[in-house]
Amino acid sequence: MLLRKYLRPYSSALLAVVVLQLVATMASLYLPSLNADIIDHGVAVATGTPAELTRSGAENQLRFRAPRMLDLTLLVSALPESYKATETAPGEYLVEGHIDPQVLATVTAWCARLDVLATDMRVEQRSLEDVFLDLTGRELRS
Numbered sequence: 001m002l003l004r005k006y007l008r009p010y011s012s013a014l015l016a017v018v019v020l021q022l023v024a025t026m027a028s029l030y031l032p033s034l035n036a037d038i039i040d041h042g043v044a045v046a047t048g049t050p051a052e053l054t055r056s057g058a059e060n061q062l063r064f065r066a067p068r069m070l071d072l073t074l075l076v077s078a079l080p081e082s083y084k085a086t087e088t089a090p091g092e093y094l095v096e097g098h099i100d101p102q103v104l105a106t107v108t109a110w111c112a113r114l115d116v117l118a119t120d121m122r123v124e125q126r127s128l129e130d131v132f133l134d135l136t137g138r139e140l141r142s
Helices: 002-033 050-055 073-078 101-113 128-136
Strands: 036-040 043-048 061-065 084-089 092-096 119-123
Touching (some): 036 128, 043 050, 043 128, 050 128, 061 101, 073 101
Antiparallel strands (some): 036 043, 061 092, 061 119, 084 092
16 A cells, blocks of 8 residues: 555656666577677678687687797697697787697696796687687788
C-alpha cells in the first residue's frame, strides 16, 4: 500500500529505468558477438569477431614486448632447431614454432639472463594492430 502511494508519481521514470536496464543487458550480451571489419582504403580486408581475427594466423606463435634491439642469438640457440625468433618492430618480438610450457620457460629464462622484463606476452594471439599490419603491409598512421 505504501509503495503504491509513494512510487506512483515516479511510475514513468521507474518504467524508463527498467526498459533502459533491459536494453543495456541485451547490448552487453550481443556486443561480444559483433563482427569487426578491418578496412584498408575503404575496402574491408578481413571480417570476423575480434577473437577470431586475433587468433587467426597466430598459430605456433609467441609474441612479447621487451627493450629494443636485444641479442637474439642466445635465445635462438636455446630454442629447438626449427624455431625462429625475430624482432618484428622495435621492442616487439616473435617466436615461431610449437609453443609449449618449455618454450615459454626458455624465453623467460633468456629475458632473466639479459635482466629484462618481457611484457604483453601472448601465445597464439595477435593484437588487432598486428592483424592490420599483416593484412595491409603498412605502418599505422599517427
